[in-house]
Amino acid sequence: MRSRRIRAVLAGGLVLGVGFTMTLAAWTDQELASSTVQAGTFSVSSRTVQTDPFVSHGAGSPAALQLNATGLYPGVSRAAWIQVQTSGSLGGTITLTNVSASAPGAADQALMNALTAVVVQVAQPSACTPTTTSATMQPSPLTTVPTGAQLPPATLQGGGANTVTYCVVLTLPSTATTAAQGGTVVPTWTFTGTIG
Numbered sequence: 124m125r126s127r128r129i130r131a132v133l134a135g136g137l138v139l140g141v142g143f144t145m146t147l148a149a150w151t152d153q154e155l156a157s158s159t160v161q162a163g164t165f166s167v168s169s170r171t172v173q174t175d176p177f178v179s180h181g182a183g184s185p186a187a188l189q190l191n192a193t194g195l196y197p198g199v200s201r202a203a204w205i206q207v208q209t210s211g212s213l214g215g216t217i218t219l220t221n222v223s224a225s226a227p228g229a230a231d232q233a234l235m236n237a238l239t240a241v242v243v244q245v246a247q248p249s250a251c252t253p254t255t256t257s258a259t260m261q262p263s264p265l266t267t268v269p270t271g272a273q274l275p276p277a278t279l280q281g282g283g284a285n286t287v288t289y290c291v292v293l294t295l296p297s298t299a300t301t302a303a304q305g306g307t308v309v310p311t312w313t314f315t316g317t318i319g
Contacts, residue, residue, distance in 0.1 A: 164211035167279065167316035171205050173248060177283065179210065185311055192293055195234075200253035200294040204245065207314055208283045215318035216276040217287055222266045224310040234306030237299035238265040241292045242312070244277055251290035262294055265310055279316065289314070 168177040171186045180186040188203040195201070207217050219242055226235040239262035245251050260273040277287040291312065295303070 163213040163281075165213040165215055165316065165318045166209065166211040167207055167217060167314070168210040168283075169205055169207045169314070171203065177206070177208055177210065188291060188312075190291070190293055195295045197295055197299045198297040200292055202251050202253045202255055202290060202292045204248045204251040204288055204290050205312075205314070206248070206286050206288045207279070207316075208286045209279045209281055209316070210283060212281050213318055214279050214281040214284075215316050217279050217314055217316050218271075218276040219269060219274055219289070219312060220315040221313035222268055222310060223313070224266055224308050226306070226308045228306070230303060230306035231308055232306070233300060233302035234295075235265055235308045235310075237295060237303045238308065238310075239263060239294045239296060240265050240267070240310075241294075242269055242274055243290050243292075244274065245288050245290045248288060251288070251292075253292060253294075255290050255292050262292075262296075265293075265308070276317070 166179065168179050169186050170177050171188055186205060188205060190201045190203040192201045209215070222240070224235050226232045241255070241257055241260055241262050243255060243257040243260065245255065257273070260269050263269075279285065279287060293310075
């Protein structure tokens, strides 16, 4: 009798085990989603002559500002402009981020120390003259980088949809020492485009 009960209990356990296994089975279906992801392009180009096309001017080939700054003497100012726009599909901002100068000799160094500069955004090249001034930036030493308050970042639209024009006014003040005579300085202004 006892043996029959044990077999009955074991049989019941087997049936329960089969039932439990069957409840794990389920029907499934899936929905998938896919998309093409492609990055845009961001690059800037410039020109310093209105009849020239906009091209990239990197570290090895900076654009030549038309300053006509030879034969300077105390009290004289010269001005030149540079225009910047995007050459990629995306927009961003453009900012003056660095001003460097090469002045290897004593007279060159004296000239560099004497020169002052103002960089201002103007509406068009014709607005860039030796008397162009900025309400926020006073003439500063040549290699001084304007703050964001003095020269805020300018907006560039993608695909070259707009143009930003900067005017650089270089002055040899009347206080320049005679040590600057014959000096030569090669300044470089770096405008950096940024997105994101």
